[in-house]
Amino acid sequence: MKDALAEGIFKPKPTTAEAKGDATTRAARTIIGSEVALRDAKTERLRKARLAQEALEPAPEPKAKPKAKAKAKAKPKAAAAKLAST
Numbered sequence: 001m002k003d004a005l006a007e008g009i010f011k012p013k014p015t016t017a018e019a020k021g022d023a024t025t026r027a028a029r030t031i032i033g034s035e036v037a038l039r040d041a042k043t044e045r046l047r048k049a050r051l052a053q054e055a056l057e058p059a060p061e062p063k064a065k066p067k068a069k070a071k072a073k074a075k076p077k078a079a080a081a082k083l084a085s086t
Contacts (some may be wrong), residue, residue, distance in 0.1 A: 014022065
């Protein structure tokens, strides 16, 4: 009896819909996995090319910060001028 249980006699078989879904899932995961591998390979290739190009170019000189403009003095308002004249 133990042998029968070990071999999976009572194991339920998947329905046709489940079997088709599983096949679709496996196919999609295979496609996605290959796309990820291609993307990673391309990223690594481009990274190496960029680093090689940066090694050949001289380092750019840092840009000087522009000097801050002096703030304009506030003009006295007309009301302040009237108080001062009285």
